[in-house]
């Protein structure tokens with residue numbers, strides 16, 4: 001009985017110190033991940049109901065934006081400034097991924113669908 005009374009606090013101490021070791025390992029692993037993994041985000045824009053959703057996305061250079069056509073008709077993504085294609089024509093279910101460059105002349109990249117020019121969206125860049 002005396003032995004048991006001694007053992008219980010000891011095992012609690014063992015469990016709590018084990019937990020603190022595990023927690024500190026998790027924190028240091030998190031720091032390692034931040035240093036070694038790229039910070040680039042992946043964003044998705046759904047094309048649905050003749051709209052880009054969301055139609056204004058905040059991105060950083062190096063992020064990946066993927067447009068996914070969920071409509072029953074083809075759509076595409078054209079740069080509004082130079083009227084050049086960013087994506088190929090996307091049939092139903094097709095998607096296109098774009099690596100966002102550093103915007104030089106503007107903080108936004110406005111785009112539209114060449115088949116349906118009233119469909120517009122933009123990528124806004126944080127500096």
Ligand SMILES: [Cu+2]
Pocket residue numbers: 074075076113114115116119
């Ligand atoms: Cu379209």
